[in-house]
Amino acid sequence: MPPDSETKNAMPKRLYIETVGCQMNMLDSELVVASLRQQGYELTSDFNLADTILFNTCSVREHAEEKVYSQLGRLRRLKESHPEKVIAVMGCMAQKDQKIVFDRAPYVDLVVGPGQLHRIPDLISEIQNGGGRKMEVSMGRRDGSVEQIKRSHESFDPLRDPEMRPSPYQAYVRIQIGCDKFCTYCIVPMVRGPEQGRPPQDIIREAQALADQGCLEIVLLGQTVNSYRYQDGETTVRLRDLLYPLHDIDGIKRIKFVTNYPKDMTYELLEAVRDLPKVSPYLHVPAQSGSNRMLERMKRGYTVEDYRDMMQRIAETIPGAAVSSDFIVGFCGETEEDFQQTVQLVEECRFKNSFIFKYSERPGTRGAELYPDDIPLDVKKRRNNELLELQNRICEEENEKFLGERVEVLVEGLSKQAVNQEAETPEELRSNIVQMTGRTHCDRIVVFEGNRRQAGQILPVAIYDTTAHTLFGTVVTDCVGPEVYSLNL
Ligand code: 5AD
Numbered sequence: 001m002p003p004d005s006e007t008k009n010a011m012p013k014r015l016y017i018e019t020v021g022c023q024m025n026m027l028d029s030e031l032v033v034a035s036l037r038q039q040g041y042e043l044t045s046d047f048n049l050a051d052t053i054l055f056n057t058c059s060v061r062e063h064a065e066e067k068v069y070s071q072l073g074r075l076r077r078l079k080e081s082h083p084e085k086v087i088a089v090m091g092c093m094a095q096k097d098q099k100i101v102f103d104r105a106p107y108v109d110l111v112v113g114p115g116q117l118h119r120i121p122d123l124i125s126e127i128q129n130g131g132g133r134k135m136e137v138s139m140g141r142r143d144g145s146v147e148q149i150k151r152s153h154e155s156f157d158p159l160r161d162p163e164m165r166p167s168p169y170q171a172y173v174r175i176q177i178g179c180d181k182f183c184t185y186c187i188v189p190m191v192r193g194p195e196q197g198r199p200p201q202d203i204i205r206e207a208q209a210l211a212d213q214g215c216l217e218i219v220l221l222g223q224t225v226n227s228y229r230y231q232d233g234e235t236t237v238r239l240r241d242l243l244y245p246l247h248d249i250d251g252i253k254r255i256k257f258v259t260n261y262p263k264d265m266t267y268e269l270l271e272a273v274r275d276l277p278k279v280s281p282y283l284h285v286p287a288q289s290g291s292n293r294m295l296e297r298m299k300r301g302y303t304v305e306d307y308r309d310m311m312q313r314i315a316e317t318i319p320g321a322a323v324s325s326d327f328i329v330g331f332c333g334e335t336e337e338d339f340q341q342t343v344q345l346v347e348e349c350r351f352k353n354s355f356i357f358k359y360s361e362r363p364g365t366r367g368a369e370l371y372p373d374d375i376p377l378d379v380k381k382r383r384n385n386e387l388l389e390l391q392n393r394i395c396e397e398e399n400e401k402f403l404g405e406r407v408e409v410l411v412e413g414l415s416k417q418a419v420n421q422e423a424e425t426p427e428e429l430r431s432n433i434v435q436m437t438g439r440t441h442c443d444r445i446v447v448f449e450g451n452r453r454q455a456g457q458i459l460p461v462a463i464y465d466t467t468a469h470t471l472f473g474t475v476v477t478d479c480v481g482p483e484v485y486s487l488n489l
């Protein structure tokens with residue numbers, strides 16, 4: 001037997017993966033990594049060492065796409081000197097650009113849309129066996145792709161890879177695929193296909209398996225997660241109906257769900273959040289704008305008054321709940337007055353945090369067809385900064401309210417600062433003390449001095465300092481358990 005082939009077979013194949021975009025993409029990357037591990041792949045953080053290089057892409061804003069194309073540009077030379085390496089582009093940009101990816105980066109071997117990810121291991125093998133360049137994408141929103149995407153998720157979603165998760169104690173669970181809302185600025189309905197709820201039994205089975213692996217927190221994912229519905233014979237299962245059986249799973253301590261659609265934030269759902277202690281009192285409900293004229297143009301399907309009513313319903317049903325939002329500034333035709341109405345809404349709602357984006361025109365959307373992208377970039381930037389400054393001041397003020405309070409923290413691991421520190425100080429090594437991080441039930445980041453063994457525990461922490469985005473605290477050690485305190489969420 002030639003010694004060479006023996007060595008070659010024994011060598012694990014190496015995979016480099018880069019992910020941009022939302023939590024749905026993070027989950028997709030986890031599942032692709034899990035499926036490739038079954039083929040003997042190991043992860044590497046150096047693309048020079050990889051046999052396969054994967055980019056999981058986002059199409060929501062032009063900037064995210066340009067970043068991927070520039071990253072791909074960096075691989076041209078590598079591919080010239082190592083033609084055997086497989087370069088793959090997957091996810092939303094792959095679906096949107098399809099052949100354009102090959103035009104812009106001719107050395108890419110594989111383009112796979114978000115509904116065909118389960119095919120990646122076979123496609124890579126075919127390419128490695130000389131099958132040539134491949135592309136697998138959905139054809140149209142309403143053709144056979146719908147069934148194909150559904151089946152893809154049935155086989156694909158149960159695969160998991162703890163190394164690819166936010167932490168070993170937290171995992172995403174997809175409950176809904178695609179989106180049917182067609183907000184005029186948004187490309188998602190075109191690239192992720194029609195909205196489909198996953199069968200409740202699949203979701204519950206997956207959550208149970210994650211709990212068995214030691215996962216404490218599950219985050220249910222959907223583009224409009226609170227619009228989730230699944231027709232089971234005569235009965236319609238909604239998100240609130242899913243929360244109860246998920247809450248019954250031993251081992252699961254926290255349940256979150258993102259992202260919500262304002263119009264579907266029903267009283268029944270809020271009641272379930274209030275009544276189920278494991279469900280986090282944290283709701284991400286993007287408003288997008290505070291101007292009815294803009295909301296109408298965006299085809300969001302609600303008015304600012306509806307949004308305010310929803311905020312009031314949340315405050316009345318779940319006192320102390322944290323709400324976060326997304327905003328787009330500089331959407332087509334946005335006047336200073338429209339923008340000031342957004343400023344006013346942010347001022348009023350006192351969001352836990354807001355993600356603020358400059359409008360980026362997306363070819364293929366109704367918005368790009370109907371309205372000119374007429375707000376100059378410098379105006380978009382100024383509005384973005386103004387709103388960000390306001391939101392930061394609110395974050396600072398809201399976090400200050402936690403000074404002297406005790407919060408319950410799910411400890412995720414070392415803080416960013418501790419991870420970045422190259423070597424531990426001699427004192428740290430002696431005492432084992434390191435900076436740890438975790439989150440409160442309402443999703444606030446907490447940093448405290450602790451030790452690595454605390455990862456995966458839920459601990460009471462007393463807050464002694466705050467900034468806009470972080471609470472700093474000390475673990476409370478003078479108690480037998482968190483239940484002896486009335487803990488602030
Ligand atoms: N331009 C800018 N922001 C966008 N978003 C979605 N589409 C666009 C776009 N074309 C934002 C919305 C959404 C978030 C995920 O991205 O605020 O909630």
Ligand code: SF4
Pocket residue numbers: 179180181182183186187188189223224261
């Ligand atoms: Fe895009 Fe609107 Fe669907 Fe959200 S609800 S994914 S913004 S179309």
